[in-house]
Amino acid sequence: MSDETAGNPANMPAGPSVLHPKPSSKSDGVKTKPGSKRRPVDPLKPKQPLSAYVFYSKDAFKQLKGKGTDHQSRVKFLSDGWAALPKEERQKYEEMAEVESERYKREMAAYRQKHLQKTKEPRLSGKTQEAQVPAAEKKIIKSVPMATSRDESGELWSFPAFSAEFLENNRKLEEQHRVLKEKIVLVKEESGQLEAEVRRLNGAVSLLDGETKEREALTAACEAYSKAIKNLIVSEFSSLVIPASGGLPAIQPKADNVMVYCKRLREAFKNGVCPPNFHSYRELFRQTNWEIFFPGVVGRRMVRQFSSASNHYDVVICGGGMVGLAAALAFARDPTTRAQRVVVIEQGKPPKTDPVPNEAPYGLRSVALNPSTVRFLERNGAWEHVHRWGTIRSLQVWESVIADSRITFESDEIARVVENDELIRVMKIALKDGDVEFRYGANLKAVELPRDSSSVAKLTLEGDEITASLVVGADGAKSLVRKAMPNSARSLTWEYDQQAVVANVNFSLDCVENEIGWQRFLKTGPIAYLPLTTSMSNLIWSTTRNHAKDLMKLSDEDFLLAVNDAFVSANDDAMSPLVDSVMKFARQVSVTNPPSVAQLPPRAVSVSKRASFPIAAAHAVNYVAPRGVLIGDAAHRVHPMAGMGVNLGFGDVDCLHRVVGDALGLGGDIGTTASLYPYESERQRKNLTKMLGIDALYRLYRAQFLPIALARGIGLTLTDSLVPVKSWIMDQASRY
DSSP states (O other): OOGGGTTOOTTOBSSOOSSSOOTTOTTTTOBOOTTOOOOOOOTTSOOOOOOHHHHHHHHHHGGGTTSOOOHHHHHHHHHHHHHTOOHHHHHHHHHHHHHHHHHHHHHHHHHHHHTOEEOSSSSOOHHHHHHHSOHHHHHHHHHSOEEEEEOTTOOEEEEEOOOHHHHHHHHHHHHHHHHHHHHHHHHHHHHHHHHHHHHHHHHHHHHHHHHHHHHHHHHHHHHHHHHHHHHHHHHHSTTOOBOOBTTBOOBOOOTTOHHHHHHHHHHHHHHTOOOGGGGGGHHHHHHSOGGGTSOHHHHHHHHHHHHOOOOEEEEEEEOOSHHHHHHHHHHHHSTTTTTSOEEEEESSOOOOOSOOOTTSOOOSOEEEEOHHHHHHHHHTTOGGGOOOOEEEEEEEEEESSSTTOEEEEEEEEEEEEEEHHHHHHHHHHHTTTSSEEEEETOOEEEEEOOSSTTSOEEEEETTEEEEEEEEEEOSOTTOHHHHHSTTTTOEEEEEEEEEEEEEEEEESSOOSOOOEEEEEEOSSOEEEEEEOSSSEEEEEEEEEHHHHHHHHHSOHHHHHHHHHHHHHSOOSSOOOHHHHHHHHHHHHHGGGSOOOOOOOOOOEEEEOOOEEEEEEEEEESOSEETTEEEOGGGTEEOOOGGGOTHHHHHHHHHHHHHHHHHHHHTTOOTTSHHHHHHHHHHHHHHHHHHHHHHHHHHHHHHOOOHHHHHHHHHHHHHHHHOHHHHHHHHHHHTOO
């Protein structure tokens, strides 16, 4: 056995370091065979110093991470990089190598002094070496196997050798230590998460504590306020005794019956049996929030009627005509809007609400209400009060240029013809039970709308001033509300250069069923009959202004002659043979659904007084502004063709009260443009469509150029034979 392996046990592993085991090394756990020349490595010996190339390789390896290169490619990459490395960068690694070399020399000197026992003889046998070891250390040397190794100078040194079992246990302990360290990291992470969750929960608890304290304070304030009002009622209303009624005794407010007293007072007001001195408490009612104790419509009506000295209203409706009263009726009847304080301002006198006798003269202005408008009036309790009206079940439309060019519409009910005054009367009756105030004879001087919704609208009346959250402009074509809007200049108006002449005419014979509406397009404009009774119809004759003046000057006999002639006279121009042939061909094409039989209205024999008014069309580019909204003629005007234009105004009302109800349901402000924009979007889309259709129809029939008239006649004849097309037209006309 050589000197280098003297004293080395057979089971001593070759190479592994006790302090830095390498599980992946091939030499771990390998026993040195007898006679092997492999020198055992001292595990306590300092590590060899790293060269400049090794330091460079460590830095260069970082660039190869994740690239999946093989060993040969990595070696080539490192060698080529080291060869091409500039001198300045190479100097850095050489300085690192010098520092490492100095470290190795220091540690090696300490290692020799502390762990190695230097032998004086170049070669020693195991017995001789053991004899020279001090007696105190023999026990340790016997328990720990020793190995020898030579240093660079050739001197022989001895050191302890560890078995494979010891090293295996050491590896297991280090593995356990690594697992414990990983668990400690996980526990720290979980602990951090738990601490964050605890902090979040503490914040939530603090927030809940704050909200709980706020609610408790609010509850205490409400209880104190309720107690104060109860005390006020007991002390100030002690003389307001509710009389006995319905088997219940008289009652006056006491500390233990305040709620019962308020309920009895509400019922007394509802049934009209309030005590005589009830009105003397008006000022005290104004100072007390009685709505806490008087819920519902009746309670609000009582509070507002007797206590409201404030001039602020939720909704102010400017204009008490048909559309204005319809708006008030919709707000008063709808459950979502009836709680609003609404006032109607009208310059004229209040309408009469007494039923009109059948023999009373009919008004000159009548309207044709389509089914949608009729349903609106029925739904809001107004139609049941209508005393007299006419029904249109058939509508005959023809012209004066092309013979037999006509179209007939038939239905169970196309429209109902009602006088304007009758419609206003029945809506006023329906509003008697509503929570709406009226100011008739009020002269509205000015309307001020704010630039944004942060303030309220102001309305100046003669001798008074009121404010409103929402101003509804239903004041007609010369609307003050529209002029007060910031965009009032953005309104489109166009004149037809026409005048309408209206009157009521009686026919020669009492018609069995006067249920046909007649309309003929003349060169000067359309003339129409709207049935009122079996022997009377309302006449609407749209013509040029000069012709209208001439008609107004005529005597009744001459006027009747002109009217009869306008309906039954021959065509204005004799048709050429070519035009006659084309129209015959059009009638033959429509043989599958032959056009309706031509009918003429009965002859008029008497006429009422006449009236005249100008015809124009207008449309506001914007219907809404902060605190303001337009409906009816204030927003749009159309040609009074067959008296159907008022239905657009009722459509505005139906949409507006629905939009305001939605805003109230969401707790919003009813006067903001954001709340009112859905109304403008929906109604402008529908109104413009119908306005353009009526205007296009008017201009089409005003054209007298023969090719246009011929095309118009053919189209009208073919349309009359197409049932689906006529049904679609009727469906559109029945809506607002």
